[in-house]
Amino acid sequence: MGQSQPPSQSMTLSEKIIAKAAGLDSVKPGDIVTCAVDVAMMHDSSGPRRAGKMLDELGVPIWDKDKLVVITDHYTNDEDPNSVEIQKITHAWVAEKQLPHFLPEQGICHVVLPENGFLKPGLFCVGGDSHSTTAGAFGAFMVGIGATELASVLATGEIWVRVPETLRLDVSGCLSEGVAAKDVILKLCGDIGIMGANYMVVEYGGEAVKAMTIDERMTLTNMAAELGGKTGIIAPDETTAQWLAATAASGVDIKTWQGDADAPVAKTISMDGTAISPQVAAPSNPENAADVSEHAGTPVGQAYIGACTGAKLDDLRMAAAIVNGRTKATGTRFFVAPGSNRIRDAAADEGTLKILEDAGATILPTGCGGCIGLGPARLEENMTGISSTNRNFVGRAGEKSSKLYLGSAYSVAAAAITGEITDPREFL
């Protein structure tokens, strides 16, 4: 304050993306600007049947069909008449609008979107789902919005945004064996609470994050939503470029889309990656995270590996590394719902799926399923489960009387073997 600002002020990566989308040279936290949307994603729950309906009431066409991606994942593989009806509405709407980018029943939207090359560094995206934050793992800025706003984006291609402050998480060192990105983010939830990053963008960095695969980075950005964050983001690097090279994404530019080293941030939190132990979040809030030892011995009736958070190829590999030749506990249900068909196929090809099946895991169709209490993994009355998903609010994954712990795929697999919450490092 008081001193004159340099002509082009230092900006974070998020600020640069927002400025570009708003057609401005620079933005700063607190500015409210209107951004042009590069990609809009919607799924079968809030998409055609809600936002689509509102758009039709407005009586205007979709602003740019090429920038809209429709994915079905929430009510797929479900025989409930409501779910069947929702699929019908979705398919009919997509056919009527003749949309070029429709990805039905290929897996969970946040996984399927990047797999199909729709994300890359520098894009400004919106999604009709709160975990749209996941896209930050690719250096894109993506926010979750409600159905009304989605309708507005479909009509105009624009959205207003309050430029968020940045919360930086710096994870130094390297994670120990048996510790994953999920443990890092659960620890952060425990440390700062589920509103700890309200309105902010959570920018993850540091040595341990740099060393992470894209699958692991996606777990961090996914759960920015559990911190109240507007979104999460990670500066793109060679790892990003390599992952995207295998997709249809073109014009990937990891050089331009970097934050300035001296860009001011509201808050920096440092974590020593080497010191993090496996974390488990007790029912019924992700912020109830604690070292796994605090809950070790708690019996579980179900172990579920699934969701956009915890069923990527790396997650399945973690689970396989734990079960490796062992068999699940009798009396504990063990389900694995791969995040996408592509992940399922890759896991089958490399033998990971077989290891899980041999341990007694039932492989479920890809999709949201058990995360929202649909399908065979629905938590029954008074059942306690542990899952690699992101939310454990009351009734989230089944009956109101059920209880859900959250953990990494390592921890979920370890619980499947012993029938109780277990430190996964015992099996590595």
Added chain:
Amino acid sequence: MSDSNGTGRAWVYGDNIDTDQLAPIHSYKNMEAEEGCKFCLEPLDPNFASAVKIGDIFVAGNNMGIGSSREQAPLHLKLLGIRAVLAKSFARIFYRNTLNFGVPALVCAEVDRINTGDELRVDALKGRIENLNTGETLECEPLPDHLMAMIADGGLMPHLKNKLQRE
């Protein structure tokens, strides 16, 4: 809709007013919002929904509107006649939903200086609140013009309709 730049009585509550209080599950699952708004804030203050008057102003502390993305939370306040929502801070989805329904959501660091029943004049465009009981003027973070235009039209959908008609 009520004019966002008029006077009204303040209803002052604390931090973390969540969407389950603003729109309890039974008030929106099997009910239209016109009926459901009668249950707004029921768990916290059962008197609120019946006593609130058109043009009154809702004042909260931090994390106003935390919880789910259900649009009924701000819609109930709007249907009860709430002219503006002031808070030290908002949960982000509630903040957007409120503005998108045409109700000014104003961030004001000084809401502690307001008591329930105080007569307030809110100038959303200037980001200014006058407390007519104490004579004090409180500053809020001002809303930019284009959001005020949206609010004047009654929210995002009507605003969009007007805009599309003009084009």
